[in-house]
Amino acid sequence: MNNFIKRINPKWLLILAVAFIFSSCDQDEGTSMPSVSNAEYDDTPYQLDIGNFPEPDLPPDNPLTVEGVKLGKMLFFEPRLSNGDGQACADCHNQGNGFSDTLRFSLGVRDLPGTRQAMGIFNMAWNTNGFFWDGRAELLRHQAILPIQDSLEMDETIDNVIAKLSVDPLYTDQFIRAFGDDKITEDRMGLAMEQFMLSIVSHDSKYDKWVAGEVQLSESEERGRQLYFTEFNPFFPDQSGADCEHCHGGINFENDAYMNNGLDVDVDISDLGRELVTNNSNDRGKFKVPSLRNIALTPPYMHDGRFQTLEEVIDHYNEGIKMSETIDPALIQTIEPGLLLDDQKKEDLKNFLLTLTDEVFLQNPEYKSPF
Numbered sequence: 478m479n480n481f482i483k484r485i486n487p488k489w490l491l492i493l494a495v496a497f498i499f500s501s502c503d504q505d506e507g508t509s510m511p512s513v514s515n516a517e518y519d520d521t522p523y524q525l526d527i528g529n530f531p532e533p534d535l536p537p538d539n540p541l542t543v544e545g546v547k548l549g550k551m552l553f554f555e556p557r558l559s560n561g562d563g564q565a566c567a568d569c570h571n572q573g574n575g576f577s578d579t580l581r582f583s584l585g586v587r588d589l590p591g592t593r594q595a596m597g598i599f600n601m602a603w604n605t606n607g608f609f610w611d612g613r614a615e616l617l618r619h620q621a622i623l624p625i626q627d628s629l630e631m632d633e634t635i636d637n638v639i640a641k642l643s644v645d646p647l648y649t650d651q652f653i654r655a656f657g658d659d660k661i662t663e664d665r666m667g668l669a670m671e672q673f674m675l676s677i678v679s680h681d682s683k684y685d686k687w688v689a690g691e692v693q694l695s696e697s698e699e700r701g702r703q704l705y706f707t708e709f710n711p712f713f714p715d716q717s718g719a720d721c722e723h724c725h726g727g728i729n730f731e732n733d734a735y736m737n738n739g740l741d742v743d744v745d746i747s748d749l750g751r752e753l754v755t756n757n758s759n760d761r762g763k764f765k766v767p768s769l770r771n772i773a774l775t776p777p778y779m780h781d782g783r784f785q786t787l788e789e790v791i792d793h794y795n796e797g798i799k800m801s802e803t804i805d806p807a808l809i810q811t812i813e814p815g816l817l818l819d820d821q822k823k824e825d826l827k828n829f830l831l832t833l834t835d836e837v838f839l840q841n842p843e844y845k846s847p848f
């Protein structure tokens with residue numbers, strides 16, 4: 478096709494272009510005629526809305542531009558990234574659920590379930606220590622390419638995706654605007670999706686408004702907040718805190734680390750987690766400490782979605798922690814006699830977790846499908 482174009486006399490191209498303009502009132506989208514694009518490269522920076530968060534360390538070699546973020550969003554909502562054109566990233570990462578999936582195991586294009594629960598995608602700009610439950614993708618640009626080729630997810634080849642998108646002026650034009658020419662490559666798709674995912678920010682929960690002094694917490698939420706942020710004291714367990722902040726801390730309610738939070742005894746650890754990446758048995762059964770922002774909307778919980786509700790999660794930490802070789806030491810001291818949270822305290826803790834829901838982010842039109 479390219480050689481064919483090169484061999485055409487430029488005069489003919491002009492005639493073709495004129496003919497195309499005159500015939501364009503037919504709106505024949507399926508035309509195979511090479512159209513002359515008037516798209517232009519545009520590197521206007523994308524203004525990340527970070528609220529009161531600290532400036533993130535964005536990748537210096539992939540500055541966010543308005544057109545790059547837009548291209549990434551198109552790809553994120555594009556079912557042609559999948560085999561059979563039936564599934565987009567957004568089908569498993571649904572905005573209304575904090576860009577997560579409420580199925581325990583998401584179904585891929587072949588209707589086969591994976592083995593882990595889909596993760597929420599927001600505040601990735603502050604995530605500096607790998608992606609996926611086991612952190613096997615170091616950068617978002619690498620992460621973004623993997624689900625396309627995963628046989629349990631989109632099950633497509635990059636070559637096929639490129640072939641499908643290269644014949645659509647919607648994409649060739651957008652690649653020009655984002656990258657300067659219409660060449661669609663794996664690298665560029667990764668960079669564009671990285672830009673879009675970095676642009677997804679959640680900073681407007683009730684808790685954030687409370688931090689900014691704009692609203693008050695209810696008495697129960699405030700008691701829950703104190704439980705959340707107060708250390709556990711094994712000598713006075715019934716009067717001390719639940720110390721969730723120990724791991725789910727900082728502005729994003731996570732610590733960028735991989736840890737074992739006592740889900741199983743050693744023989745029951747079937748998913749090795751971080752060990753699969755590091756080959757180090759000290760990492761057995763360790764998983765990424767996830768953000769607890771928007772947690773009410775991202776059930777089920779844990780890497781394998783074993784808990785359906787926040788009540789079950791709280792019961793786990795209160796009285797269900799299992800001992801294993803790699804369990805985090807902070808949790809060992811809570812095994813006996815447990816956190817000793819009574820029903821009221823459990824309710825308070827849950828009510829605090831509910832203040833982390835960010836309706837603005839869940840509705841934000843910036844993150845909605847561009848189609």
Ligand code: HEC
Nearest residue numbers: 565566569583584585593594595596608609610621624630
């Ligand atoms: C079939 C459902 C499904 C599809 C389709 C899918 N994902 Fe995911 N996604 C998941 C699951 C499940 C995980 C966790 C997998 C793991 O840890 O092994 C995940 C994890 C992620 C993460 C890691 C987040 C973090 O905090 O580390 C990102 C980012 C992500 N997906 C982006 C994408 C993008 C981009 C696409 C489209 C190219 C996509 N996903 C398509 C199910 C899906």
Ligand code: HEC
Nearest residue numbers: 719721723724736738764765766767778779780790794805
């Ligand atoms: C020692 C570190 C640690 C402490 C302390 C801790 N967590 Fe976790 N939490 C984790 C890890 C690691 C995971 C992911 C585990 C997995 O999926 O295998 C997790 C997962 C969760 C999840 C599921 C998130 C999701 O997206 O599926 C919730 C909810 C949660 N924790 C709430 C709490 C609460 C509430 C407390 C305090 C009572 C707490 N955590 C204390 C490390 C910790």
